[in-house]
Amino acid sequence: MKIVIVGAGSVGRSIAREVADENRTVVFIDQDEPQADLTDGVWVQGDAAELDTLAQAGVSDADVVVAATGDDKVNLVVSLLSKTEFGVPRTVARVNHPRNEWMFDDMWGVDVAVSTPRLMTAMVEEAVSVGRIVTLFSFAKTATNMVGVTVPETSPLVGRTVASISWPAGAVLVGIIRGGRPMAPQPRDGLESRDQLLFLSEGGASTDDLQSLVVPEALEHVTATLPVVPEDQVD
Numbered sequence: 713m714k715i716v717i718v719g720a721g722s723v724g725r726s727i728a729r730e731v732a733d734e735n736r737t738v739v740f741i742d743q744d745e746p747q748a749d750l751t752d753g754v755w756v757q758g759d760a761a762e763l764d765t766l767a768q769a770g771v772s773d774a775d776v777v778v779a780a781t782g783d784d785k786v787n788l789v790v791s792l793l794s795k796t797e798f799g800v801p802r803t804v805a806r807v808n809h810p811r812n813e814w815m816f817d818d819m820w821g822v823d824v825a826v827s828t829p830r831l832m833t834a835m836v837e838e839a840v841s842v843g844r845i846v847t848l849f850s851f852a853k854t855a856t857n858m859v860g861v862t863v864p865e866t867s868p869l870v871g872r873t874v875a876s877i878s879w880p881a882g883a884v885l886v887g888i889i890r891g892g893r894p895m896a897p898q899p900r901d902g903l904e905s906r907d908q909l910l911f912l913s914e915g916g917a918s919t920d921d922l923q924s925l926v927v928p929e930a931l932e933h934v935t936a937t938l939p940v941v942p943e944d945q946v947d
Contacts, residue, residue: 714739716774718760718790719781720747723806727778728753739769761789763797772798779805784812788820795821843867845923848910859913861926865905869926875899880921882914 713736717724720742728738738753740746746755758765760781771777777794779787787805794800805820807813807827816825842862849858863869869877874897879885888895889908895901903909909926913919 713737713775714770714773715776715778716741716769716771716794717753717778717780718742718786719779719806720744720755721780721782724778724780727780739774741765741769761786761793763793766790766793766798771800774798774800776800776802776804779803781806782808784808784815788815788822791816792821842906843927845919845926847919855915857913857919858910859919859922860908860910861922863903863905863907863909863926867905867926869903870905872903873899874901874903877925879911880918880925882918883922884912886910886912 715728715731715736716739717728718741720740724740724742725747728740732738732753739756740753741756741758741760743757743759745757754769756765756769758768760766760769760779771794774794777790777800779790779794781787781790784807787807791803791805794803802823803821804824804826805816805822807816807825810827813825813827816822816827843864845859845861847857847859851857874885885897887910888897888901888903889910890904890906911922913922
């Protein structure tokens with residue numbers, strides 16, 4: 713597998729360290745001269761927004777192009793050229809400014825957009841919010857989000873088993889974090905206060921329904937919509 717990383721700053725080099733192995737070739741494109749601490753990967757010096765530079769780096773043979781510069785314009789141009797001129801199967805682009813997120817889609821050749829400010833905001837919200845649904849990640853080209861919620865002590869879900877709860881349509885419980893440790897949800901697992909629940913959620917409706925299950929103010933609604941599954945029907 714060949715991975716081309718545009719932008720050899722701290723972000724680009726960190727990505728390279730994470731993905732590098734004996735079965736992967738990493739190529740950097742950067743306007744500066746090669747970094748002294750670069751031990752792995754090929755370095756191409758030049759403007760990645762130019763076709764000649766991308767061709768020199770062999771982008772036509774790349775499996776993935778990562779546009780990781782600090783300039784959103786460059787990241788968009790690199791993604792578009794990689795797709796339209798070189799037919800790269802997969803592009804990943806860094807979003808530096810949240811106001812530009814709307815442009816990072818398939819119209820600009822972006823398969824996956826990674827917004828550092830949005831991710832940091834989501835992490836802060838998740839850390840300080842109890843009982844509130846927080847969107848952690850959005851999957852490109854789909855209506856599916858990864859969302860999380862910390863169960864408050866007064867939630868009607870406390871003490872309920874996973875199997876006894878009728879989760880909203882379009883929401884799938886995929887993980888529980890308890891005491892800092894991840895758990896794969898099992899039907900007989902009982903929920904505890906301060907559990908962090910992770911869901912794959914489709915669209916806003918299922919997220920709203922999840923919110924109504926967790927918050928104490930929705931107790932009356934929850935009682936009406938959470939039928940208890942008999943233990944003998946639990947797998």
